[in-house]
Amino acid sequence: MQSPYLAVALEAVKNAETVIMRYFNSDLLIETKADNTPVTAADKEAEEIIKATIRKVFPDHTFFGEESEKVDLVNHKGCTWIIDPIDGTKSFIRGNPLFGTLLALMKDGELILGVSNAPAFHELAYACKGEGTFVNGKRVHVSKVDTIANAYLSNGRLKYFENIGRIPQLLKISREAQWARGMGDFWLYHLVAQGKVDIMMEGQVKFWDIAAAKVIVEEAGGVFTQLDGKPITHKSTTALATNGAMHAYTVEAMR
Numbered sequence: 001m002q003s004p005y006l007a008v009a010l011e012a013v014k015n016a017e018t019v020i021m022r023y024f025n026s027d028l029l030i031e032t033k034a035d036n037t038p039v040t041a042a043d044k045e046a047e048e049i050i051k052a053t054i055r056k057v058f059p060d061h062t063f064f065g066e067e068s069e070k071v072d073l074v075n076h077k078g079c080t081w082i083i084d085p086i087d088g089t090k091s092f093i094r095g096n097p098l099f100g101t102l103l104a105l106m107k108d109g110e111l112i113l114g115v116s117n118a119p120a121f122h123e124l125a126y127a128c129k130g131e132g133t134f135v136n137g138k139r140v141h142v143s144k145v146d147t148i149a150n151a152y153l154s155n156g157r158l159k160y161f162e163n164i165g166r167i168p169q170l171l172k173i174s175r176e177a178q179w180a181r182g183m184g185d186f187w188l189y190h191l192v193a194q195g196k197v198d199i200m201m202e203g204q205v206k207f208w209d210i211a212a213a214k215v216i217v218e219e220a221g222g223v224f225t226q227l228d229g230k231p232i233t234h235k236s237t238t239a240l241a242t243n244g245a246m247h248a249y250t251v252e253a254m255r
Contacts, residue, residue: 003128005058005079005105005113010126012053013101013117016046016085021119025095038089043067046085050103054081064106064234066208073207073234076109084208087186097121100186104211114215116186125190127219133193142222142243143195148253151198151246153177154191156184160203164238166227169254170201189213192241193220199250200241201227207234213241223247227254 023042030038047067054061058079062071065083073080081103086092088099097120105113112129127133133140145151153174155161161170174180177199184202186209191197193216214224214232225231227238229251242250
């Protein structure tokens with residue numbers, strides 16, 4: 001049985017795609033936020049059209065968005081949509097195709113739906129709790145790789161691992177892996193869900209970066225936690241997604 005929220009979520013990200021691709025590879029006015037990260041008109045307009053699309057059907061739902069309102073998620077009740085209109089704004093600004101729109105739904109404190117759209121790659125991943133993960137309409141699953149010597153590994157920006165004192169651990173596990181590349185951002189979670197990458201980790205995240213990916217990876221059969229193995233919450237600052245078979249090893253290796 002398909003989630004009653006999925007059709008609205010898919011419509012919302014597709015409406016955002018229309019806005020985003022209109023701005024892609026064009027002259028953009030770039031502002032700098034308080035945290036020293038960039039934001040563009042595309043980010044703001046995409047988030048607003050997502051909210052407008054959802055409000056037409058669910059007027060009582062609330063939002064936790066990167067670019068606008070952030071409802072309190074402590075002791076959460078009801079339905080709140082977690083929005084990252086453009087994950088990878090820096091890539092978007094430079095004309096790099098590694099950017100996407102992330103949308104997740106939290107109901108009574110639990111993430112139950114995730115949509116991750118990579119418009120420049122023409123790749124749409126989505127999942128609802130208990131219903132599996134799909135990429136461009138095809139059911140996908142994580143890999144069965146169970147040794148680091150056969151594993152494909154990806155990681156986010158090295159600076160963030162340095163900030164948390166994990167560079168030696170990251171270098172060690174990278175040497176042991178069959179393949180290791182420093183390619184962060186949302187799309188690598190698509191690859192974990194499809195069994196194309198076995199381990200993906202980031203040393204610094206915000207909740208809107210990972211909320212959708214958590215549902216997508218888990219519904220594909222994987223495991224998604226903080227880097228230390230603890231559960232993801234709205235306050236999490238690190239992320240580790242694996243095929244499950246590699247999870248305990250990676251948590252221990254990154255201590």
